[in-house]
Amino acid sequence: MPGEIPVPSIPSSEPFVVMAKPVGPLCNMECSYCYYLDTAGFYTHQHQYQMSDALLETFVRQYIAASPGPVVLFVWHGGEPTLAGLDFYRHAVELQKRYLPQGWTCWNNLQTNGTLLDDEWCSFLADTHFDVGLSLDGTRWLHDAYRKDRHGRGTYERAVAAVRRLQAHGIQSDLLCAVTSAVAKEPVGVYQALRNLNTGWIQFIPIVRRAPNGQITPESVTGEAYGHFLCMVFNEWINHDLGRSNVQLFAEMSLVWSGGTANLCWMAPTCGRVLIVEHDGSVYACDHFVTREHRIGDLETSLLNALVDAPVQRRFANEKRDRLPAQCRSCSWLMVCNGGCPKDRFALADDGEPGLNYLCSGLRQFFAHAEQPLKRAMELKRRGVSLETIMAELRAESLARWKGVGRNDPCPCGSGRKAKQCCWSLRP
Secondary structure (H helix, E strand, O other): OHHHOOOOOOOOOOOOEEEEOOOOOOOOEOOOOOOOHHHHHHHOOOOOOOOOHHHHHHHHHHHHHHOOOOEEEEEEOOOOHHHHOHHHHHHHHHHHHHHOOOOOEEEEEEEEOOOOOOHHHHHHHHHOOOEEEEEOOOOHHHHHHHOEEOOOOEOHHHHHHHHHHHHHOOOOOEEEEEEOOOHHHOHHHHHHHHHOOOOOEEEEEEOOOEOOOOOEOOOOOOHHHHHHHHHHHHHHHHHHOOOOOEEHHHHHHHHHHOOOOOOOHHHOOOOOOEEEEOOOOEEEOOHHHOOHHHEEEEOOOOOHHHHHOOHHHHHHHHHHHHOOOHHHHOOOOHHHHOOOOHHHOOEEOOOOOEEEOOOHHHHHHHHHHHHHHHHHHHHHHHOOOOHHHHHHHHHHHHHHHHOOOOOOOEOOOOOOOEHHHOOHHHOO
């Protein structure tokens, strides 16, 4: 039975996170770019996607015991995790309190589309100090083009209403924007729409999907388009919004360039410290690798600390570093990219070596564009310069850098290419 697995007496050697899927791939929406709904094919014999109370208790008890502490991070994901119902999360919080050692704390994060968040939900999330990540693709028409409910209706109004309802209960949600081929064409409009909701935190997640024949799907963003999107958003943010909003990627770059270690798994040298626990207790290597070959165990027969430190999982983690092509290993931006997410490393390097990130060209363009102004902003901030003054200085420096530069002149970024072939569209 699920509750009979012994609790680990020794926690994992390193911190790790578990992303729990209490209703598996079940969702009340049909987003055209979703990578997760196909996993429902694993469970054709099941009629219900719901983690049982016994399995929930096993998960909470195991995870807390396996964590080095003193903070345990619970991430609730899907599908749409609110379909598990409020009572499920009330019980989860009760179990956390029951098994949490004295002096330890739990941090809960709910990743949701927001459509089911009424006042009762928001009151519970506020009272129990949940953080909330809410998916919102910028403007109404872009969001509704991809993020439809089961009846084919757009969900933008419901998502924005959820953001406002959460704010009324004192919760500032983390806005997750999927960068599709269409979203990438409107970087400033998308960014401003998200910023104007005043939640303070935005994530941009590139959509890269392949059809069964290996071809890139139409909604996927190209490397070049993603790089241009990031550059345009960065310009708007660093020139006008320092201190007003935070963009996850920019914050992570600042952390790395300050001598720290990235929190984002795709920016880290290795991966594998974020496990997936499905509604039936199955444990997988990664959210983007919920496949039969990446199933590493289950909660009924294995311990989480044993699975995250298992040789097969460590091999999975280290392959990200060990299979880097030479082009990556010699790249100027290796420390902030580390080859990117393994799911996107299916392109060929310039010399034909496999394993290059499909988004590489765009990421290189963006890192080159952002490095100088971001490091300058960090330096000025360390010196105690006000944010308004920093933004004014950066705007003035950008104008001076482009003064007198024509389309056929060398690009001021130092790439050696003509401005019209490089950063012309990014000039102030």
